[in-house]
Amino acid sequence: MDNIVGTKSRLVWAVNLCALALVLLWTFPTFGLLVSSFRDRDQITASGWWKAMFPAEASLQYRAPAPDSAKLVDGLYVLEGNVFEGGAGKVSAFGTSIREPGAHEVGSSVDAGDGATLTVLENGDFTITSASAMEGSRGMRIFATTVTPARFTVENYDRVLGAEGLGRAFLNTLTVSIPATVIPILVAAFAAYALAWMEFPGRALIVAGVVGLLVVPLQLALIPLLKLHNDIGIGKNYIGIWLAHTGFGLPLAIYLLRNYMVGLPREIIESARVDGATDFKIFLRIILPLSFPALASFAIFQFLWTWNDLLVALVFLGNSADQLVMTGQLKNLMGSRGGDWEILATSAFITIAVPLVVFFAMQKYLVRGLLAGSVK
Amino acid sequence: MAAVTILIGVFGCICYFFLSNIALDRLYPASGPNAGANINRANQIRPWLFMFPALALLTVYLVYPVFVSVYLSFMDAEGDSFVGMDNYIWLINDDKFRESMFNNLLWLVFVPAASTFFGLVAAAVTDRIRWGNFAKAMIFMPMAISFVGAAVIWKLVYEYRPDGQEQIGILNAVWTAMGGQAQTWLTSPVVNSFLLMIVLVWIQTGFAMVILSAALRGIPEETIEASILDGASPLQIFMKIKVPQIWGTILVVWTTITITVLKVFDIVLTMTNGQWGTQVLANLMFDWMFRGNDTGRASTAAIVIMLMVTPIMIWNIRNAAREAR
Structure with a gap:
């Protein structure tokens, strides 16, 4: 809008290029992970993921059979074979010395020294011919540049979900995050209504307290709460982590919901009161439905936060198969399988898949929540 | 069940x-x-x-x-007997704590600054192009990714292969293509801290962009129209008319990211575990809690984090109180 007057095509170009650069920079790393999760182990170690879309070039070295085993055919001494030793592949070029492994085109006949001629075909078949008898027991070396077409596999996903235990961890994460999202909404909605629309002494103080609690670092709560949980017998258990997530999520929930509810039109609530509706009814029938956008915003926040959380799960849940969540599993895999990128990339992608879906489906509410939630 | x-x-x-x-x-x-x-x-x-x-x-x-x-924080490792200021004295003299404080300060300067800067640029740029919403979604996307997931993503970027092997980490691939020697990035002090910070910047930029973009759109048209009539260049309009008007929002973004930075834990734990000079307070606290089994020292580290958050907490409460009035 502000460039109606001063629209310059050069500026438009610069802005577009700048946006493109930012978008590429910001998506490139994630895209790399996604691509890697569809490649097998050998491909990942052989080349960078950005080369996955193109056929992979590799160089191959093959030692031909011993010269004295050459057969005499039509007065020529002949050695035959295949550089892939029966495997499949495609040769794009070949050579006779390590300095020039791709010097010659496939199908051409080249001088291989000592009067011998070498031909390599695209499928890897080679022929060495010589007019005089070849001597020695060490075969000559053939160098070839091979091309493997781009190839993707879903094997990694099979393996990770089953053998690596990520399928189980997926269920555990769900068990943590669904109640840990629903309970705080319930608890906070009632409190937010009271703080927004009911008159009582100390209201402003409680609101200020909630704003203050928004930033209390989690780290402070870990040791006292773990001790408390152990003392009252909850120990390391799902109930404990639900309560913990509820407690940690409540300040933001109350803050967001209260701010939203305060903005609802006063007339509706007052006319309902005049009609004799109780606070409980007003809350259920009027406030709750009207607050849907704020409820959705918080639900997304809390879901993403509980799904992605590592610290709270490490502290309040155990390390056994029936309690290990996906982030914890991923952390363990990074320790034990640091170099196995096919496992790591696939596991990581599974853990971030659900949040990404939620993110793209509900982006509108997430943005709204962010705008309302940052203390102005 | x-x-x-x-x-x-x-x-x-x-x-x-x-x-x-x-x-x-x-x-x-x-x-x-x-x-x-x-x-x-x-x-x-x-x-x-x-x-x-x-x-x-x-x-x-x-x-x-x-x-x-x-x-x-005033008790011993088991929390049984009173030890006075011992934990605090130990903390001040501990090398790892000093390293953590130094790193935390680096994080505190770099991450909010870089995130806000990129967020501001992204907001300004994406508001002016036709495919702006798509661009925004892409830059915002890392917000949905867990810190652990992000750590894996970026570890692949920083991956190192010995000389002679094909580099599979894009950083080393670019580095060697430009004629450099392949580096073990995550074990080279100071550089590695910044590489960890980049992960958080990557995540937080989307947040900054969303808030700042809304603020930029809320600027009254008249001020911009007036400056165009006065012959201001687009860059001048942005720097001298727009940015000063959203200064308050920039401050909010800055403090919100600051709080996230103070609590940063997952990235450091999973990428370097505080080795090679990358320790931060939250991970130090976690170390003493689980590996050191010392609730006294761990609590002391947590208190330090709390103290660093307190000014922002007070600032927030004041702002909220002023708004309520």
Whole structure:
């Protein structure tokens, strides 16, 4: 809008290029992970993921059979074979010395020294011919540049979900995050209504307290709460982590919901009161439905936060198969399988898949929540 | 089993609100001889009924731990006997703590600055192009990714292969293509800290962009039109007209990211575990809690984080109070 007057095509170009650069920079790393999760182990170690879309070039070295085993055919001494030793592949070029492994085109006949001629075909078949008898027991070396077409596999996903235990961890994460999202909404909605629309002494103080609690670092709560949980017998258990997530999520929930509810039109609530509706009814029938956008915003926040959380799960849940969540599993895999990128990339992608879906489906509410939630 | 507990938890919650309300209505019925007095009394009690679960949880899970942590920070490793200031004295003289403080300060300067800067650029740029919404979604996307997931993503970027092998990490691939030697990035001090910070910048930029973009769009048209008529260049308009008007929002973004930075933990734990000079306070605290089994020292480290957050906390409360007025 502000460039109606001063629209310059050069500026438009610069802005577009700048946006493109930012978008590429910001998506490139994630895209790399996604691509890697569809490649097998050998491909990942052989080349960078950005080369996955193109056929992979590799160089191959093959030692031909011993010269004295050459057969005499039509007065020529002949050695035959295949550089892939029966495997499949495609040769794009070949050579006779390590300095020039791709010097010659496939199908051409080249001088291989000592009067011998070498031909390599695209499928890897080679022929060495010589007019005089070849001597020695060490075969000559053939160098070839091979091309493997781009190839993707879903094997990694099979393996990770089953053998690596990520399928189980997926269920555990769900068990943590669904109640840990629903309970705080319930608890906070009632409190937010009271703080927004009911008159009582100390209201402003409680609101200020909630704003203050928004930033209390989690780290402070870990040791006292773990001790408390152990003392009252909850120990390391799902109930404990639900309560913990509820407690940690409540300040933001109350803050967001209260701010939203305060903005609802006063007339509706007052006319309902005049009609004799109780606070409980007003809350259920009027406030709750009207607050849907704020409820959705918080639900997304809390879901993403509980799904992605590592610290709270490490502290309040155990390390056994029936309690290990996906982030914890991923952390363990990074320790034990640091170099196995096919496992790591696939596991990581599974853990971030659900949040990404939620993110793209509900982006509108997430943005709204962010705008309302940052203390102005 | 889990499904049953989920149901009990959620159902129990709903029951509390329903039943407690019915009980209150029975206790002080809104009819009969004392209807007026009863209604008044019920209205005095009901807010607390609504707020009780929230207040109880907040007290137990956020307020109570602050006091216990302060108490524990003056106690020994098991939390049994009083040791006075010993933990604090130890902390000040501990090399790892100094390293953590230094790194935390680096993080505090670099991450909010870089995130806000990129967020501002992204907001300014994406508001002017046709495919702006798509671009925004892409830059915003890392917000949905867990810190651990992000750590894996970026570890692949920083991956190192010995000389002679094909580099599979894009950083080393670019580095060697430009004629450099392949580096083990995550073990080279100072550089590695910045590489970890980049991960958080990557995540937080989307947040900054969303908030700042909304603020930029809220700027009154007249100010911009006036500056165009006065012949200001687009860059001048941005730097001298727009940015000063959203200064308040920039500050909010900055402080919000600052708080995230102070609590940063997952990235450091999973990428370097605080080795090679990358330790930060939150990970130091975690180390002493689980590996050191010393609740005294761990609590002391947590208190330091709390102290660093406190100024922002006070600032927030003041702002909220001013807004409420």
